[in-house]
Amino acid sequence: MEILVKPCGEFYTNCYIVDRKIIIDPGVDAFEFVKEHVKDPLAIINTHGHFDHMWDDKKIKEYYGIPIYIHKNDAFMLTEDPFGYNPPKVEADILMDEGVYKIGDYDVEIKHFPGHTPGSITIEIGDEMFSGDFIFDGSIGRVDFPYSNPKDMKKSIEKFLKIPYDKRVLPGHGPITTIKKAQKFLPMWLDYL
Numbered sequence: 001m002e003i004l005v006k007p008c009g010e011f012y013t014n015c016y017i018v019d020r021k022i023i024i025d026p027g028v029d030a031f032e033f034v035k036e037h038v039k040d041p042l043a044i045i046n047t048h049g050h051f052d053h054m055w056d057d058k059k060i061k062e063y064y065g066i067p068i069y070i071h072k073n074d075a076f077m078l079t080e081d082p083f084g085y086n087p088p089k090v091e092a093d094i095l096m097d098e099g100v101y102k103i104g105d106y107d108v109e110i111k112h113f114p115g116h117t118p119g120s121i122t123i124e125i126g127d128e129m130f131s132g133d134f135i136f137d138g139s140i141g142r143v144d145f146p147y148s149n150p151k152d153m154k155k156s157i158e159k160f161l162k163i164p165y166d167k168r169v170l171p172g173h174g175p176i177t178t179i180k181k182a183q184k185f186l187p188m189w190l191d192y193l
């Protein structure tokens, strides 16, 4: 599987392109990056609804006519601008829950990890896990935003600690880590929450 990445906008939000087909978290000015690299577009998937992860959803959806996938608990963020940053509003197409979604030939596995937002998810495609702002290399997403919930984050970390296999973890900001590495540093954050 080929993964392309570009940190977008002032928060360096990672936009990922999988096999030139699946676009994950197209943030501010991701459109040019996407246009340059995507060949056979299938879908946009948002790890959560924060503006810096969905900013170019609308442009890309309209340009390619492809659907937007997002967890059902975060879909309102695409249309309601609850944070007042005025991103281009757009309707989500597939409101997801935990489970496996068939996108083209890909089995895309969604796990629900609320806390940073109510609809934060990890997206697993093959040997890769995209973690959004749930888990970074060495840290976790903030839980002091509107709609964040530290108690949910705690439960989500406990759930993540039980994942029995290893994969690369590609976060919404910063460098790559792995499930096993994250399982080593995460217990420290349980004390903090």
Ligand SMILES: [Zn+2]
Residues within 6 Å of the ligand: 048, 050, 116, 133, 141
């Ligand atoms: Zn976020």
Ligand SMILES: [Zn+2]
Residues within 6 Å of the ligand: 011, 013, 050, 052, 053, 133, 172, 173
């Ligand atoms: Zn973010």
